[in-house]
Amino acid sequence: MNIIPLFIAIPLGVAFVLALMGKAKEIACDLVANGATFCLTVLSLVLLALIKDNQVLVYIMGKWLPPKGINLVLDGLSILMLIVVNTIAFFATLYSVSYMKRFTAKHRFYSLFMLMLAGMNGVVLTGDFFNLFVFLEIASIASYALVAFGVEAEELEASFKYMVMGSVASILILFSVGLLYGLTGSLNMADIGSIIQGKKNLLLSFSLVLFLAGFGLKAAIIPFHAWLPDAHPSAPAPISAMLSGVLIKALGVYTITRVFFNVFGMTLQLSWTLMILGVISMIGGGLLAIRQSDFKRLLAYSSISQIGYIMIGLGCGNYWGLLGALFHLFNHASFKALLFLNSGAVEYSTGTRKLKEMGGLSKVMPVTGTTSTIGSLSISGIPPFNGFWSKLFIIIGLVQAGHFVLTVLTILVSVLTLAYYLRVQRYAFFGTLKEKWAQIKEVPTPMCISMIVLAIICIGTGILFYPLMKAVFEPAVTVLQEGTKYSALILGG
Amino acid sequence: MVFFLSFVIFLIGLYCVITKKNLLKIVMGIVIMEYAVNFFLVLLGYRKAGVAPIVVEGARKANFVDPLPQAMVLTAIVISIATLAFIVAMCIRIYEKYHTFDVTEIRRLKG
Amino acid sequence: MSPLKQKEKGMTNIVKIVAKFVSPPIVLFGIYMVLHGHLTPGGGFPGGVIVASAFILLILAFGREMASQKLKLSTASTLESIGALIFLSLALIGIAAGGWFFFNFLPKGEPLRILSAGFIPLANIGIGLKVSGGIFAVFVTLIMFRITTGKGGR
């Protein structure tokens, strides 16, 4: 039981210590940060092994029973998110060992990274609305600082834009939490869920609208997406991987899922809202991505498009739709992190992000070239890779629910995705090698290792999707399908 | 009704963030929104003829106002000053790079 | 003309002397507020800010020179980290002593005395240290930053 608070305590403690390590050698900071993220990854896998039969663990802080105190909730969905967050974080820190050598103040970088990780773990685990807000702010503020880490003009501009929109989102969320407190007199999610169950009034819809706007801004669904294509490319590559792969999901998609499914309960209007927002994001993100000439910017727009897939799956609401959405969430974290790390590797070696200036890079950078091909094929949904299965599940879900127009659109956008990733491959990695890139070398070993392992994850989850589905995703889907039974489960035990 | 007045302050802040072109004005809009939310939360906890939730010698039980929103507001105030300090640092750095606070001139990124 | 834009030397003698006399009581008041957080309004956060504001007053009066020589940024951020670690370790001791994160492991004591309320006074001290260090650090960072190429700054 006492493992659960360690997910917050370890990164926080490490962050506070790392901030003091200004005079220590760089290698010491590397070791401490990598050790911490490795521990967290192992711990999240241990938790997966410990919990059987859709068990829900409730950890009460300071021995105060909810709703008096704050509780942490560990169910299938939280474990899934913990595994995603901490695994990607480990590969990002491993990658940073070499990549961040070009920046100053590495210990502060790791410290901010750990704070962001602590914030995300806190958001994923908490069962209390105000606590959700507080940890959301930790993760967001750390990410604003990390986007601006290079302190170049463009990075600052992107970070400022991100920060303004992020702050507005946080304030909207806080206002909505206040509304719920005024209505129910409680802050605990399960308690609020049990009080408002079955009720319908304008105040609840108002609070839902505020939550949707706030979390939608964090998740960059399309009417709220303006910050993402600037912020994600501007950050250092490991941070781009974290932001696109994990942060928008932990802060946006997970929170929307938790609040809508488990606290308010899904209704027909809500599921249509999610699906419409999803379709707009999916198509809009795809169409914007195909016109980009900057490698990282293209990846950022493609993130918006893929988040659209997840929202459609969630809105669809039946077993296959939810399974597909959660599987796609996991897969997108793996291949988008991989692709951003690839783009970072290309930038590390060549110093450019323009697709037209590259060409034939897989001859001089074989590891980067191969892994990026695997990532591109996965994200476009080519059969043996993991992206295929999750898109297939979403499509099965849509067909079962009878949304044929949406099915066709989903398949078309999948083709569009293939098109722009083929374009990336053709411009950057295949074709003739330009003369000025003849001398460059493959990136250092730690960067290679993290890219290779992520590529193996992409293939592995594609082949072994069935056991994974049973072990990891089915408990999570059960949590969502049970919906507002969440309250009874938590307050009961 | 007084709840709505606090929401009006919130909307003024939102208007400022959306329409103004000066970085510091945008920052001020965010600060105004934070004030409004804090005001709203404390209003939620007020009780008619209530007293501050501090036990003094002699009167152990009294008509206390709700302490929970006050604790929330304390946290929210700290978060707002933290955000403000960071965002001002960012503004100063942007000024150093662009020599202006005008948003319309701070546009090196496309889109 | 804002006082921050004065040259390195700071303000006039009158301000300097007044600041010198006023700042110790301010620090004292801040410490009082931190220690009585569980009995009276106030607590770790406002107390910490008040302590920090005393030093900020000194810097405003004496100028940047003072900030770079006597009141160092590194000390402030060290204090901040230590305060945060105190608070976190209180939470972790809770696991060891009572089995739960943030378990209030100390005896509650007699109400309305200064030594009561378990670990709350200790937590207040930790937060006070953290906040005073942090607010002072961010202030020093903001005023020490000079815009090298801009028309303002120096």
Place this chain on the structure above:
Amino acid sequence: MWEIYALAILMIVGSIVAVQTRYLLSAVISLAVVGLALCVAFLYLQAPDCAITQIVVEVIALVILIRATGIEKDLSEIKGRREIFALVSVIIFIVVFAAFAFRALSLLPEFGSPVMKVAKEYIEKGLEQTGSANLVTSVLLDFRAYDTLGEATVLFTSILGAIVVLREIGRKHR
């Protein structure tokens, strides 16, 4: 409770001035007026802890903001190109939002009689269970101490962020 209404109206006026004035320094000063009115309102609403924190934070915020406005020599606001269409659509959006909010907020429990589902227990048993006479502190540092850890971390994060953003050299090689 006419004082609360008066203070709320003062805050509205102050924030309108802060938003609309052309001079940055006057905007900062009117923002400080709003903060001060908020502090007095906290006192009337029986929230002394919040009032103390608000006033000290207000002072620091004022110093920080004046530091930022002090850079710009000509304090006049840059005249934005008036996109009438955008302005009108923003105003329509805000009016619709306000109307929605007005109807929704009237469904809250009446001002002065909160639900206090959880708070009842804090008030009745807070002193015995935590030993702290100040119930706000008992909530902040015992019942919900985990939130306070988060709050302290937010402050830590943003200060670290400010130090990072203001460091002179970001990248080693050009």
